[in-house]
Amino acid sequence: MDVGAFNDFLLTTEESLQVQVHRYLVGKISNGQLPPGTRLPASRRLAMDFKLSRNTVSIAIEQLKAEGFLRAEPGNGVFVNKDLPKNLVALAKENWHWSLESNGRRLPKLSYFGQQLDAQPAGDNRLNLPFTPGLPDLKAFPDRIWQKNQRQHQDRKLLQGYDGSQGYLPLRIALAEYLNISRGVRCEPEQIIITQGAQQAISLCALVLLNEGDSVFVESPGYRNAAKAFLARKAKLLPAAVDTKGLVVDDLPDKTTAKIIYTTPTHQYPLGGILPAAERIKLLDWAASRNIWIIEDDYDSEFHFHGKTIPAMQGMADQTPVLYIGSFSKTLFPALRLGFMVVPQQLAATFVLAKEYTGGESSLLAQAVTADFIVEGHFGRHLRKMRHLYEQKWDHLRSLLTLHLSGLATPIASSAGMHLVLNIAIEDDQILQQYFMAQGFGSTALSSYITAGNIPDETGKRKNKMSGLVLGFANTSEDERLKGVLILKEFLQSALKR
Amino acid sequence: MDVGAFNDFLLTTEESLQVQVHRYLVGKISNGQLPPGTRLPASRRLAMDFKLSRNTVSIAIEQLKAEGFLRAEPGNGVFVNKDLPKNLVALAKENWHWSLESNGRRLPKLSYFGQQLDAQPAGDNRLNLPFTPGLPDLKAFPDRIWQKNQRQHQDRKLLQGYDGSQGYLPLRIALAEYLNISRGVRCEPEQIIITQGAQQAISLCALVLLNEGDSVFVESPGYRNAAKAFLARKAKLLPAAVDTKGLVVDDLPDKTTAKIIYTTPTHQYPLGGILPAAERIKLLDWAASRNIWIIEDDYDSEFHFHGKTIPAMQGMADQTPVLYIGSFSKTLFPALRLGFMVVPQQLAATFVLAKEYTGGESSLLAQAVTADFIVEGHFGRHLRKMRHLYEQKWDHLRSLLTLHLSGLATPIASSAGMHLVLNIAIEDDQILQQYFMAQGFGSTALSSYITAGNIPDETGKRKNKMSGLVLGFANTSEDERLKGVLILKEFLQSALKR
Numbered sequence: 001m002d003v004g005a006f007n008d009f010l011l012t013t014e015e016s017l018q019v020q021v022h023r024y025l026v027g028k029i030s031n032g033q034l035p036p037g038t039r040l041p042a043s044r045r046l047a048m049d050f051k052l053s054r055n056t057v058s059i060a061i062e063q064l065k066a067e068g069f070l071r072a073e074p075g076n077g078v079f080v081n082k083d084l085p086k087n088l089v090a091l092a093k094e095n096w097h098w099s100l101e102s103n104g105r106r107l108p109k110l111s112y113f114g115q116q117l118d119a120q121p122a123g124d125n126r127l128n129l130p131f132t133p134g135l136p137d138l139k140a141f142p143d144r145i146w147q148k149n150q151r152q153h154q155d156r157k158l159l160q161g162y163d164g165s166q167g168y169l170p171l172r173i174a175l176a177e178y179l180n181i182s183r184g185v186r187c188e189p190e191q192i193i194i195t196q197g198a199q200q201a202i203s204l205c206a207l208v209l210l211n212e213g214d215s216v217f218v219e220s221p222g223y224r225n226a227a228k229a230f231l232a233r234k235a236k237l238l239p240a241a242v243d244t245k246g247l248v249v250d251d252l253p254d255k256t257t258a259k260i261i262y263t264t265p266t267h268q269y270p271l272g273g274i275l276p277a278a279e280r281i282k283l284l285d286w287a288a289s290r291n292i293w294i295i296e297d298d299y300d301s302e303f304h305f306h307g308k309t310i311p312a313m314q315g316m317a318d319q320t321p322v323l324y325i326g327s328f329s330k331t332l333f334p335a336l337r338l339g340f341m342v343v344p345q346q347l348a349a350t351f352v353l354a355k356e357y358t359g360g361e362s363s364l365l366a367q368a369v370t371a372d373f374i375v376e377g378h379f380g381r382h383l384r385k386m387r388h389l390y391e392q393k394w395d396h397l398r399s400l401l402t403l404h405l406s407g408l409a410t411p412i413a414s415s416a417g418m419h420l421v422l423n424i425a426i427e428d429d430q431i432l433q434q435y436f437m438a439q440g441f442g443s444t445a446l447s448s449y450i451t452a453g454n455i456p457d458e459t460g461k462r463k464n465k466m467s468g469l470v471l472g473f474a475n476t477s478e479d480e481r482l483k484g485v486l487i488l489k490e491f492l493q494s495a496l497k498r
Numbered sequence: 499m500d501v502g503a504f505n506d507f508l509l510t511t512e513e514s515l516q517v518q519v520h521r522y523l524v525g526k527i528s529n530g531q532l533p534p535g536t537r538l539p540a541s542r543r544l545a546m547d548f549k550l551s552r553n554t555v556s557i558a559i560e561q562l563k564a565e566g567f568l569r570a571e572p573g574n575g576v577f578v579n580k581d582l583p584k585n586l587v588a589l590a591k592e593n594w595h596w597s598l599e600s601n602g603r604r605l606p607k608l609s610y611f612g613q614q615l616d617a618q619p620a621g622d623n624r625l626n627l628p629f630t631p632g633l634p635d636l637k638a639f640p641d642r643i644w645q646k647n648q649r650q651h652q653d654r655k656l657l658q659g660y661d662g663s664q665g666y667l668p669l670r671i672a673l674a675e676y677l678n679i680s681r682g683v684r685c686e687p688e689q690i691i692i693t694q695g696a697q698q699a700i701s702l703c704a705l706v707l708l709n710e711g712d713s714v715f716v717e718s719p720g721y722r723n724a725a726k727a728f729l730a731r732k733a734k735l736l737p738a739a740v741d742t743k744g745l746v747v748d749d750l751p752d753k754t755t756a757k758i759i760y761t762t763p764t765h766q767y768p769l770g771g772i773l774p775a776a777e778r779i780k781l782l783d784w785a786a787s788r789n790i791w792i793i794e795d796d797y798d799s800e801f802h803f804h805g806k807t808i809p810a811m812q813g814m815a816d817q818t819p820v821l822y823i824g825s826f827s828k829t830l831f832p833a834l835r836l837g838f839m840v841v842p843q844q845l846a847a848t849f850v851l852a853k854e855y856t857g858g859e860s861s862l863l864a865q866a867v868t869a870d871f872i873v874e875g876h877f878g879r880h881l882r883k884m885r886h887l888y889e890q891k892w893d894h895l896r897s898l899l900t901l902h903l904s905g906l907a908t909p910i911a912s913s914a915g916m917h918l919v920l921n922i923a924i925e926d927d928q929i930l931q932q933y934f935m936a937q938g939f940g941s942t943a944l945s946s947y948i949t950a951g952n953i954p955d956e957t958g959k960r961k962n963k964m965s966g967l968v969l970g971f972a973n974t975s976e977d978e979r980l981k982g983v984l985i986l987k988e989f990l991q992s993a994l995k996r
């Protein structure tokens with residue numbers, strides 16, 4: 001044991017010695033070398049044996065008395081407690097070990113959801129590899145400006161204390177204005193709740209809107225982690241079909257007991273379709289007349305350079321049954337861990353409490369720096385710059401695909417922004433993903449995005465058995481794009497020969 | 499509308515004008531002034547009317563075509579779409595308003611938990627007032643060192659991308675060593691999960707360990723927000739009695755279907771009792787033999803200067819059924835929003851997934867700075883300094899209470915650390931809290947800490963109808979302590995006269 005290490009932590013060297021004496025004696029009592037009723041040698045004697053000061057030993061003994069291991073008989077000395085609880089003695093005999101194996105003692109059960117997670121393979125590592133979907137181009141981030149803002153805020157004492165679970169007011173004010181102008185969202189700062197990324201926002205919706213066993217429509221293919229958040233409420237997932245224009249509203253059933261429909265209308269994830277305005281109104285009407293909440297995940301709206309962006313559903317009418325969700329993970333950077341949601345005015349307090357009880361406040365420094373970044377115009381400038389940059393990368397990738405993968409893979413035209421979806425007629429796209437990963441590229445198999453069972457293709461209308469790759473090109477260099485495409489070419493050509 | 503503001507956001511001035519034209523035309527179509535089938539004036543004509551460039555108007559019209567509001571008939575002009583969906587027309591007639599009042603349309607229902615939250619008064623503002631429980635003395639925080647660490651990390655590109663929901667490995671390594679040495683916790687970094695404060699850790703336990711309707715023992719009086727996190731699983735809360743030595747283990751029933759017992763053994767919240775080692779082992783045995791999880795919230799262990807701290811239950815044996823929870827909100831500062839939990843090895847992956855689906859990663863910068871702060875020894879030094887400082891403040895407050903409030907209020911001796919509990923025989927301590935708040939002091943009424951119904955006092959053994967105040971003295975100055983005590987004196991003396 002490295003006594004020096006104690007100094008780095010809570011204890012002074014003197015205290016660390018006391019702890020060692022304490023542990024030594026507990027060990028002796030536990031393993032029966034000092035059975036109940038034994039008289040302890042005098043502390044002076046022990047101190048000599050230990051080569052320690054008498055004070056050090058005395059303090060350890062006092063602690064053992066306070067804990068009930070030892071008992072003083074005045075004028076007679078200190079004894080190992082005769083009335084040590086039986087279970088302490090039993091445990092002591094087992095040398096303080098409750099072994100899962102040795103005595104059949106097992107850990108208590110998990111919940112239904114816990115067991116589901118337990119059965120699932122561990123999550124991916126979110127490696128920051130080229131072509132990993134969802135990674136922005138961090139090299140183009142204006143670090144200097146961000147760090148200057150951060151330095152200005154970091155010595156503000158007010159940013160160390162408690163602020164409130166709803167989020168930092170200046171950030172909510174800046175966001176309300178930004179969302180109104182750029183996305184047509186109708187909201188006051190009081191309706192905005194700052195979250196730990198979009199994922200917490202979706203999870204809060206599940207908590208506040210779903211009872212256990214309720215049904216939820218999710219786009220399929222769609223955003224898998226949204227589906228997982230609903231499963232935490234034991235939700236029944238109903239697949240909603242998507243095509244190149246996003247969610248197929250006409251396919252939604254006339255009668256349903258579903259409580260929520262989760263959708264990414266501005267840039268369907270992952271296929272990229274933009275839901276037309278008329279379809280948005282149809283969807284609003286479908287949901288409102290059936291008392292169904294719409295979760296509008298405005299994923300990637302900022303980078304949609306392929307066709308004009310349509311305003312958010314949330315703002316298409318007053319009092320829409322819409323929870324609007326966004327994130328700074330892609331527009332700024334993932335590790336910032338800030339997202340936000342806009343909820344109907346009368347539900348704001350309810351959502352704030354739900355956030356308070358499941359995670360509490362969000363990092364104040366991150367919120368303050370982000371607020372300034374927006375208000376000072378850096379956010380808008382950064383988004384414009386990134387849109388152009390991503391469009392150039394997209395153009396380059398598309399030309400590479402045309403040049404090298406014609407006849408082997410087909411890009412889905414609507415997929416723009418930060419990733420491109422490549423349709424590949426291959427039996428098992430997971431193998432392709434693994435092969436690509438082994439070469440250092442982090443794309444995801446398209447089949448992984450099926451969230452809620454396959455759409456039956458008997459009708460022939462929309463075959464949904466998709467295979468291919470989702471290529472996040474935002475974080476790739478020119479060289480990486482070329483190298484990646486050539487690797488795919490080689491793999492697919494040799495797969496064809498077989 | 500302030501056109502200039504557009505520049506600060508996503509759009510260039512030119513784009514903002516396009517948006518205004520777009521909105522104007524949607525408005526006309528919506529309110530019926532441009533009914534379906536109407537031919538739109540030529541864009542040249544419109545541009546003259548608007549006093550804008552033709553290009554601006556053309557782009558807005560193209561957008562309306564893409565959205566389905568307008569339709570071009572080649573060689574004939576542009577028309578308002580005759581096939582506008584009926585519901586769009588209907589909505590248009592209502593001037594795009596779904597009014598809750600006007601047509602009886604209501605928002606969909608909330609979940610059971612959502613309705614509970616909805617019925618609850620909004621959460622307190624966590625004002626950073628003197629005597630607000632849970633607030634550390636931020637003035638004594640070593641800002642310079644913290645900020646230096648922060649500057650060293652903030653330009654690391656790696657700290658902007660994705661890292662993983664379990665938490666930053668160097669922080670988990672530092673924590674494992676610290677927790678082992680200072681708290682006797684047995685764990686590897688693989689068992690640690692970094693969370694958004696202790697609250698997220700409790701909430702994850704509820705998610706992974708509780709099915710809906712399961713029972714949970716909570717200390718009463720105890721930590722209210724833990725109880726709330728269990729209620730999100732529709733849990734049945736069972737009160738566990740506490741006395742000046744913490745949880746009364748002997749009072750726990752022999753037979754129970756409870757799945758969890760939530761406890762604060764190192765410093766019972768709020769009364770301050772320290773659970774003796776023998777009682778801890780009894781509790782471990784009680785829980786393990788009944789297949790019950792123990793959530794050990796090691797609240798305030800670092801600042802417990804009143805009697806030696808007893809090692810954590812988690813480490814008293816191998817494979818204890820214990821989820822150990824801690825937080826940096828009090829040892830560093832609340833707005834950092836970092837906490838942690840130690841789970842049994844075989845459950846680590848499950849808890850990481852649960853975190854991924856409900857909130858995802860934690861702020862990387864905050865984690866990296868905290869890791870350095872621990873490893874470089876600043877954490878240990880800061881804790882030692884704060885323990886002395888808080889002890890001085892506690893001594894001062896106690897002497898003031900003896901001097902001014904004898905016979906009016908009784909401090910609970912065990913309550914130390916960062917707050918002191920004052921027993922006051924008063925009918926309604928909420929009124930006292932409100933009065934004190936009106937004078938600028940943020941203490942909390944003791945009766946607020948009853949988490950799960952009152953303990954029946956027929957036995958006379960432990961009357962649990964408590965009234966008084968919880969005074970967070972950590973963030974008070976000498977003057978504030980004196981002023982606060984004198985205000986209490988005045989109030990209580992005049993209350994006595996009545």
